[in-house]
Amino acid sequence: MSLKGLFNARWPGCALFDLDGTLVDSAPDLAAAVDQMLAHLGRSPAGLANVRNWVGNGSGVLVRRALARQVDWEPPAAKDDALYNDAMAIFYHAYRQLNGQQAAVFDGVTDCLAHLKTLGCRMAVVTNKPDQFVAPLLQQTGLEQYFEVIVGGDTLAVKKPDPAPLVHAMEQLGGTRGTTVMVGDSVADVSAARAAGIPCVAVRYGYNFGSSVDSLGADAVVDSLTELL
Numbered sequence: 001m002s003l004k005g006l007f008n009a010r011w012p013g014c015a016l017f018d019l020d021g022t023l024v025d026s027a028p029d030l031a032a033a034v035d036q037m038l039a040h041l042g043r044s045p046a047g048l049a050n051v052r053n054w055v056g057n058g059s060g061v062l063v064r065r066a067l068a069r070q071v072d073w074e075p076p077a078a079k080d081d082a083l084y085n086d087a088m089a090i091f092y093h094a095y096r097q098l099n100g101q102q103a104a105v106f107d108g109v110t111d112c113l114a115h116l117k118t119l120g121c122r123m124a125v126v127t128n129k130p131d132q133f134v135a136p137l138l139q140q141t142g143l144e145q146y147f148e149v150i151v152g153g154d155t156l157a158v159k160k161p162d163p164a165p166l167v168h169a170m171e172q173l174g175g176t177r178g179t180t181v182m183v184g185d186s187v188a189d190v191s192a193a194r195a196a197g198i199p200c201v202a203v204r205y206g207y208n209f210g211s212s213v214d215s216l217g218a219d220a221v222v223d224s225l226t227e228l229l
């Protein structure tokens, strides 16, 4: 489906936006918090390039990936649970201070959101980021004014790629499958949209790892959210 076909028929409808890697470049703050956590545990830093590849499935998975130093981690053996719990506590403490400090809104995002708002589009953030970090980051970056609904990583019992967070946000906005679009950067976003029966736009500049965003099966792939207008 062309971008034009996707949106002309549906707007003003509802749009669901992923946060990290789609609206906000949050990886520098996440990397700083991961590296503080690793330093506390006597380990060497992971660095921004690695951490960018580990974002998108929530903080628990980010911390497990940082401990395992790779994207595909095996669930830890029972003896590692204490380490994981310590690492999570240290990471949360660090990120509470660092969240938003270096974060930057990606080019094109504010123009897109402002334009959609003038069209009457109703918008939600649907992120795997833990709830406590979402509103502060949206406030810090000036984006909170655009969103009526926020679904965070622990709002429901399941996260993306499960479709439930998208369906929940859509229902809260009063949207329907025929009038709602998901916009994200990763395989979790595209898979969740597919499973929810909602069309999906993917951005190329985000944090998807392992495969090209163009191969995920999104209905459209863009380099900037201004391409949606």
Ligand SMILES: O=C(O)COP(=O)(O)O
Pocket: 018, 019, 020, 021, 055, 056, 057, 058, 059, 062, 126, 127, 128, 129, 130, 186
């Ligand atoms: O993994 C995270 O914490 C955030 O991920 P998302 O905003 O891209 O869903």
Ligand SMILES: [Mg+2]
Pocket: 018, 019, 020, 021, 022, 056, 184, 185, 186, 206, 207
């Ligand atoms: Mg993302």
